[in-house]
Amino acid sequence: MSSKKLIIFLVIAAVLIIGLLIATSFLGKHKSEVDLSKKVKPITLTYWRTTDSPGDVSDIINSFHQRYSHISIAVRQIKPEEYERALLEAWAEDRGPDIFSIPLTMLGKYQSKIYPLPSYAVLEVGRKYVTQGLKEETKITLDKISLPNLRQLKETYIDAVSSNIISPDGKIYGFPLALDTLVMYYNRDLLNNAGIAEVPQTWQEFVEEIYRLTILDREGNFVQSGANLGGVDNISHLTDTVALLMMQNGTQMFSNGKASFNQPLAEDPSYFPGVEAVRFYTDFSRQGKETYTWNEAMPKDIEAFISGKLAFYFGWASERQKIRQLAPKLNFDSAPVPQIADTLRPVNIANYNLEVVSFKTKYPDESWAFLMEMTKPEVIKSYLAKTKYPTVHRSLINWQLEDYDLSPFVNGVLTAKVWYTGKNYSLVEEAFKEMIRDVILGRRETILDAINFCVQKVNLTL
Incomplete structure (x- = not known):
């Protein structure tokens, strides 16, 4: 091939290559724009x-x-x-x-x-x-x-x-937006009338105040109740309240993927913290006990609270607005749930x-x-x-601690615990109700027997 023909060939080749590059660039840019436009389709x-x-x-x-x-x-x-x-x-x-x-x-x-x-x-x-x-x-x-x-x-x-x-x-x-924790709502007027100046911070203080807040008529009917503890069907948050008492008392709710709140303390095999927690809860519905303050004849606990006949109501932080709407004139406030005296590990229940x-x-x-x-x-x-x-x-914790209404709830968020993450919480609630009912009615030989039966049912939901 002569040098002249070679030059012509190279020029043509260069033009083709440049054209191809331009076309590829244009098509690539166009394709990129088309791909991006799909990303902003309404x-x-x-x-x-x-x-x-x-x-x-x-x-x-x-x-x-x-x-x-x-x-x-x-x-x-x-x-x-x-x-x-x-x-x-x-x-x-x-x-x-x-x-x-x-x-x-x-x-x-x-x-x-x-x-x-x-x-x-x-x-x-x-x-x-x-x-x-x-x-x-x-x-x-x-x-x-x-x-x-x-x-x-x-x-x-x-x-x-x-x-x-x-x-x-x-x-x-x-991801969650916010937390819900159990809190203790209280009727300020009822506490003032009973001469109670400070809200109880421990369960020992709580028990001492319940006696002063419980009023019965001559027939033994409750005119005023101290707290929504001890009942079954008229208690809104029985399961979480009992679980809270168990955990505060040192109960390990689950171990190796199974329910274990029927087990004794590892350091003291003779002590069953779950049993004592259930005993403490059910004593609030036992006549003859100083803590007697509730029975199944009472209305639903939230109804008793908004009607001014219940001094302490254990409920969720998210219920505050509902209570205000249902009872705008009710003089109430909230406080963290009581803890065991001198505990180094405060515990609260969380949900979200x-x-x-x-x-x-x-x-x-x-x-x-x-x-x-x-x-x-x-x-x-x-x-x-x-x-x-x-x-x-x-x-955001410190920001919320500056809010008067929120501070009782926020105080417990760092120690709040989620105790159940199984597949059927509704069945767990029924199992806990049956456990408490068995204890109150004496349908099992011991409290531990009632808890064992509950544990079996909870395990079926995991």
């Missing part, structure tokens, strides 16, 4: 809840929508008694929410219905933004949202959360809802991005300010 995430009102999360939703304008969040509020049925019916029809809320006690039951936090390091969510300058342009970028590791979770959340939202296989199934992503969602990354944003400490403050719930974030 979508609506449906979010089902039972607690609070849609307005309580509106600030968070609006803030998220401002950043991700293509993502809308539609909240549906469902009555607690209808919630589980609504979920099951929706899933059976291959529909349902993208995000939903469940009590931690139901996590085991619905774990297969949840899309866990992705195992990859970051979530990628598309976002539109407008450039600044002489000519404003709408651009698309990918936000890379880092997912938390185990250490970050423990540093962010209190122990009652960080030790329970991670499954044995290392998966994270959801988990916000989770449905296994049916078509938008797992966007759903998890919303939950990640929603549960940031700096974002969740607006929700906590509206609902007056105790925080699950370590960094």
Whole structure:
């Protein structure tokens, strides 16, 4: 080949290569733009809840929508008694929410219905933004949202959360917005009338005050009751109250994956802390005992409290607003639950809802991005300010301790414990009711026999 022909060949080849590069670059850029445009396609995430009102999360939703304008969040509020049925019916029809809320006690039951936090390091969510300058342009970028590791979770959340939202296989199934703890509500007027100036901090002080707060008529009927302890069907939170007493007394509720609250102390095989806790609880319904203050003829405990006939009501922190709504003129307040005198390890019961992503969602990354944003400490403050719930974030505890209404609840969050994470809490509640009823009616030879039978039933739910 002559040198002239070689030059012509090389020129043609160069032109073809340059053209190919330009075309490839254009097509690649076009494809990239097309891929990014898919990331900002308008979508609506449906979010089902039972607690609070849609307005309580509106600030968070609006803030998220401002950043991700293509993502809308539609909240549906469902009555607690209808919630589980609504979920099951929706899933059976291959529909349902993208995000939903469940009590931690139901996590085991619905774990297969949840899309866990992705195992990859970051979530990628598309976002539109407008450039600044002489000519404003709408651009698309990918936000890379880092997912938390185990250490970050423990540093962010209190122990009652960080030790329970991670499954044995290392998966994270959801995040809570707030904590619920058992507290002791009290009627200020009834305590003042009985000459009680200070709320009891120990169970010994509590027992001494119950006698002064209990009033019976000539027929032996309660005119006024000291506390909602000792009963069965008219006690709202029997299971958690009895579990609290057991744990405060040193009972290990579970061991090696099985219920163990029927076992003696390891350091003293002759002492059964669970037995003594059940005895202490049921003595409040035994005639002849100085602590006699409740029976099955009493109305539902919450009704007795709002009607001014109950001095102490053991309930959840989340019930404060409900009590205020039902009894706006009731002069009541709250305090931490009593502890065993001189204890070095105070114990309280914790519960909370988990916000989770449905296994049916078509938008797992966007759903998890919303939950990640929603549960940031700096974002969740607006929700906590509206609902007056105790925080699950370590960094917000001091902030809430400055709130008069919240301080009794927040005081116990660091020592609060979740005692049950099985698959059927409803059956556990029935088992505990039967245990207490057996003890009160003497249907078992010993208290330990009643507890043993309860343990067998609880094990069936694990």
